[in-house]
Amino acid sequence: GDSVTQMEGPVTLSEEAFLTINCTYTATGYPSLFWYVQYPGEGLQLLLKATKADDKGSNKGFEATYRKETTSFHLEKGSVQVSDSAVYFCGFVLETSGSRLTFGEGTQLTVNP
Amino acid sequence: SQTIHQWPATLVQPVGSPLSLECTVEGTSNPNLYWYRQAAGRGLQLLFYSVGIGQISSEVPQNLSASRPQDRQFILSSKKLLLSDSGFYLCAWSPYTREETQYFGPGTRLLVL
Numbered sequence: 001g002d003s004v005t006q007m008e009g010p011v012t013l014s015e016e017a018f019l020t021i022n023c024t025y026t027a028t029g030y031p032s033l034f035w036y037v038q039y040p041g042e043g044l045q046l047l048l049k050a051t052k053a054d055d056k057g058s059n060k061g062f063e064a065t066y067r068k069e070t071t072s073f074h075l076e077k078g079s080v081q082v083s084d085s086a087v088y089f090c091g092f093v094l095e096t097s098g099s100r101l102t103f104g105e106g107t108q109l110t111v112n113p
Numbered sequence: 114s115q116t117i118h119q120w121p122a123t124l125v126q127p128v129g130s131p132l133s134l135e136c137t138v139e140g141t142s143n144p145n146l147y148w149y150r151q152a153a154g155r156g157l158q159l160l161f162y163s164v165g166i167g168q169i170s171s172e173v174p175q176n177l178s179a180s181r182p183q184d185r186q187f188i189l190s191s192k193k194l195l196l197s198d199s200g201f202y203l204c205a206w207s208p209y210t211r212e213e214t215q216y217f218g219p220g221t222r223l224l225v226l
Contacts, residue, residue, distance in 0.1 A: 032213050034213075034214070036217075042219060042220070043119075043203050043217035043218050043219045043220045044157075044203065044205075044217040045217070046214055046215075046216070049213075049214065051213075089156070089157065093213040100147070100159060100162055100172075101147075101157075101159070101215055103156055103157040104156060105156035106156045106157070
C-alpha cells in the first residue's frame with residue numbers, strides 16, 4: 001500500500017552541521033511531496049513542497065528535490081541552528097486521494113549549541 | 114487570511130467519560146477538513162476527513178466519531194474514552210480546489226487517566 005519511510009530518529013547535531021533526513025515513498029500514482037515541521041508543543045507547519053519530478057522545494061535554508069527514479073524526497077540543510085530543533089514529517093498527497101496526506105513517522109532533530 | 118482554531122488546548126479526562134473536541138476555520142469556504150492523532154513518540158494517523166457538511170470519511174475503525182454540523186466546523190467525539198485515546202489531536206484544512214497543502218491547527222493534548 002501507499003506509505004512513507006523516514007530516517008529513524010532521534011538525530012542530534014551540533015550547530016552549523018550539515019543535515020540530511022532521508023525520505024522515500026511508495027505510491028500508486030504520481031504524488032505531490034511535502035515536508036512539514038512540528039516545533040515543540042505546536043501543530044504542524046508546511047516547510048516545503050514539490051509537485052513534479054526534479055522540482056526542488058526550499059524554505060528557511062532547507063531543500064528537498066523530488067526524485068521520481070528513486071522515489072525519494074530527502075531533506076537537507078547546509079548549516080543547522082538550535083532553532084531548527086523539531087520533529088520533521090515527510091508526506092505525500094495523491095491526486096486521487098482527495099488531498100489526504102500520507103505521513104511518515106517523523107524524525108526528531110535536536111541541535112545543540 | 115485564513116485561520117484555524119482548536120479547543121481546548123489541553124484536556125485531562127477519566128476513562129469512560131465522553132469527549133468533544135472542536136475545530137473551526139475562518140476566512141475560507143468549503144474547506145476539506147481533517148482530524149489526525151499523534152500518539153506519544155509516534156507519527157500522525159489520519160482519523161477522519163470531510164469534504165462537506167455532513168460528509169465524513171473514517172480512515173480507521175476506532176472509539177471516536179466526527180461530525181461537521183457547519184461548513185467550517187469539525188467536531189471529534191467519543192461516548193466513552195479509553196486509555197489508548199490519549200494523544201495529540203490535530204485538525205487541518207485544505208482548500209476545496211486542487212491545492213493540496215494542508216494547514217494545521219495548534220492541536221489539543223488529551224490525557225485519559
